[in-house]
Amino acid sequence: MIGQIAQWFDHRLQLAAPIRDAAEHPVPRNTASWFYVFGSAALTVFLLQLVTGILLALIYVPSASEAWSSLQALNHDVTLGWFIRAMHGWGSNFMVAIVLIHMVQVFLFGAYKFPRELTWIVGVFLLLMTLGMAFTGQVLRFDQDAYWGLGIGASIASRVPIAGPIIVKLMLGGPIIAGATLSRFFALHVFVIPGMLIGFVCLHLLMVLKLGINEWPMPGRLVKRATYENEYHQLTRKDGAPFVPYAIWKDLFFAAFILLAVAACALYFGPFGPTGRPDPTIIQTAPKPDYFFLWLYGLLSYLPPSMETPALLIGPVVAIGFLVLMPFLSGEGEKSWRRRPIAVLTVLLIAITLGTLTHLAGYTPWSPHMNAWSGDPVPEKFLHGSTALQRQGALVFQGKQCRNCHSIGESGGQRGPALDSVAVRLTQDQLIRQVIQGGGNMPAYGKNLSPAETTALVAFLETLHPRTQAPARDAARDMVLGEEQDRRQDSQR
Amino acid sequence: MSDQNTLSRRGFFMKMGILFNGLVATALAVPVVGFLLSSITRGLANAYLSWVPLGPINDFPEGETRLATFRNPYVTPTDGKTVETACWVRRVEGEQFQVFAINCAHLGCPVRWFPQSGLFMCPCHGGAYYRDGSRASGPPERGLFEYPYKVQDGMVTIQAGELPTPGSPTASLFGNRPPYGPRNELVSIESKLSASSGTNALLRKTKTWA
Numbered sequence: 001m002i003g004q005i006a007q008w009f010d011h012r013l014q015l016a017a018p019i020r021d022a023a024e025h026p027v028p029r030n031t032a033s034w035f036y037v038f039g040s041a042a043l044t045v046f047l048l049q050l051v052t053g054i055l056l057a058l059i060y061v062p063s064a065s066e067a068w069s070s071l072q073a074l075n076h077d078v079t080l081g082w083f084i085r086a087m088h089g090w091g092s093n094f095m096v097a098i099v100l101i102h103m104v105q106v107f108l109f110g111a112y113k114f115p116r117e118l119t120w121i122v123g124v125f126l127l128l129m130t131l132g133m134a135f136t137g138q139v140l141r142f143d144q145d146a147y148w149g150l151g152i153g154a155s156i157a158s159r160v161p162i163a164g165p166i167i168v169k170l171m172l173g174g175p176i177i178a179g180a181t182l183s184r185f186f187a188l189h190v191f192v193i194p195g196m197l198i199g200f201v202c203l204h205l206l207m208v209l210k211l212g213i214n215e216w217p218m219p220g221r222l223v224k225r226a227t228y229e230n231e232y233h234q235l236t237r238k239d240g241a242p243f244v245p246y247a248i249w250k251d252l253f254f255a256a257f258i259l260l261a262v263a264a265c266a267l268y269f270g271p272f273g274p275t276g277r278p279d280p281t282i283i284q285t286a287p288k289p290d291y292f293f294l295w296l297y298g299l300l301s302y303l304p305p306s307m308e309t310p311a312l313l314i315g316p317v318v319a320i321g322f323l324v325l326m327p328f329l330s331g332e333g334e335k336s337w338r339r340r341p342i343a344v345l346t347v348l349l350i351a352i353t354l355g356t357l358t359h360l361a362g363y364t365p366w367s368p369h370m371n372a373w374s375g376d377p378v379p380e381k382f383l384h385g386s387t388a389l390q391r392q393g394a395l396v397f398q399g400k401q402c403r404n405c406h407s408i409g410e411s412g413g414q415r416g417p418a419l420d421s422v423a424v425r426l427t428q429d430q431l432i433r434q435v436i437q438g439g440g441n442m443p444a445y446g447k448n449l450s451p452a453e454t455t456a457l458v459a460f461l462e463t464l465h466p467r468t469q470a471p472a473r474d475a476a477r478d479m480v481l482g483e484e485q486d487r488r489q490d491s492q493r
Numbered sequence: 494m495s496d497q498n499t500l501s502r503r504g505f506f507m508k509m510g511i512l513f514n515g516l517v518a519t520a521l522a523v524p525v526v527g528f529l530l531s532s533i534t535r536g537l538a539n540a541y542l543s544w545v546p547l548g549p550i551n552d553f554p555e556g557e558t559r560l561a562t563f564r565n566p567y568v569t570p571t572d573g574k575t576v577e578t579a580c581w582v583r584r585v586e587g588e589q590f591q592v593f594a595i596n597c598a599h600l601g602c603p604v605r606w607f608p609q610s611g612l613f614m615c616p617c618h619g620g621a622y623y624r625d626g627s628r629a630s631g632p633p634e635r636g637l638f639e640y641p642y643k644v645q646d647g648m649v650t651i652q653a654g655e656l657p658t659p660g661s662p663t664a665s666l667f668g669n670r671p672p673y674g675p676r677n678e679l680v681s682i683e684s685k686l687s688a689s690s691g692t693n694a695l696l697r698k699t700k701t702w703a
Contacts, residue, residue: 063571065572151601152602164658165660168658169532170529179569277574283560297618300599301617303632366631368614399609404610443621447623
């Protein structure tokens, strides 16, 4: 009975034969490996995102006045709304991670070489779209981070020469971040980018089927345009096995494992935000991007001002251009990572760079600490046996919020250097100069401190040295001013 | 088509059909593009900017910097709270003001004013500005954005309506000064000095000039 129904459909659809052909196409036996499961895992998470995304759209309202409340409703009122939000949020993290791992694997296995150049290029676009989904999705979680994140996006876009302001208006849909902005990011996140993603994923898969999966790279087996395709067909004929079921079971296991991992994270950690209401008049906020853009956040803090605009505008073009051109730059030759040390080192270098920047962005050492420490008294141990002037200086140190940027006794900001032993590094004159004129990354406090305050502050700073190390002194000055100077300094101590 | 060089009747009609579709598509593209670019064309006509009141002049004590909020002049029905905007108002003296955008000139995060240290600080990437809005340190390439203001009938009024961004015409219209070149004479001498490593004595000298 079921067989008859199936036959009735297939007589009209004529899909069974091509599907069977695709499923049973021979793949080299050595590709049935756990290294080859990331592509299908990315597809699985993408499907999960489609399903959970549609579910969220049942409740979510893409309006700047109501989006935040509708997310609160999802979190707290709608049965299991929090879980679907958590799955979608964790799904996006997993998707970015898996797409990146997939890309690294493909790169190290030389799979971008002839004849799979276009598969790689489509893959690069898929990565960009995945990142686009991540950014637009972060905007739809319309909270403080999303609001100020859009401001950051607009500020970057505005730096494009000539067209900058036009791009900003196009991006925001108006003069400011408001209702129209959220609506267009909703359209991008829900219609435009997913539509393109589906199209490009089909193209990507079609090419994998037509060209065959990349064989396990053997050191010394070089790719040549003239002979590669013949060799590959011989390999699949001699040492091939049907993809279903020979290789697919690993994909299936890994896909299920990833789905479980997403669900476990969703259950354990819950949904992301929303953080505070997107009310621009609440300025007590330190906006931060989601984790896949944290490295960029860190990079933007460390680039010198003069390099920033060129780096922001030219950097992505160069990076994307290089990724797209890579199969043409090295479309032939060695595939195995064992014989491609520069490729391996490049991957390691990029991974370490991104990892370090992400790690640093987790605790933002470059940022003044806005709330902490300003009111804290200077720890007692720094005041033992100090003079009245030095104590006055400690009060100035506390009152002028030096500890927003400088730590002392291990509490305080990390924007500037720790001051526990600053007197060893700087002489009295250098301290005065640094306080009054600033320099390096320090603002000048000349206009903000009276001469008496500066004198007191520097007197306090001069006491900050370990007991075993003498404070720095200007030898030339001692020579010129002689003993009188020494005596004055001694009486100050 | 049997002969490739001769145009058959059906081939001709097919080409005419493609041409016809092309013409219709072009005609339809006009409203579509017009719709898509409406936010740009409106901005080019400066239709977003207008004068908005911040509050009576007495709300802002002389010599102090206070947070003020205003409602963006251009509002759409779904904007919600996002049309409420904050800015920093510094009353220098009398009717002389400086009204700073809340957005850091680096990447637009909200800067906060610290009266004790006399600095605006940004929580994102560590930008800092002096009380007159000029750049003090960190990644910003310029000072804070300033709104044009006027005092009318005892009300402080600013010309606002667009998100100030580093490259926007708003920025060049409103107090865009060359990088590191703040308007205050004293500070400009100071910052030049701190750029080179001038001595303490020199600085004292410049202070007496001022």
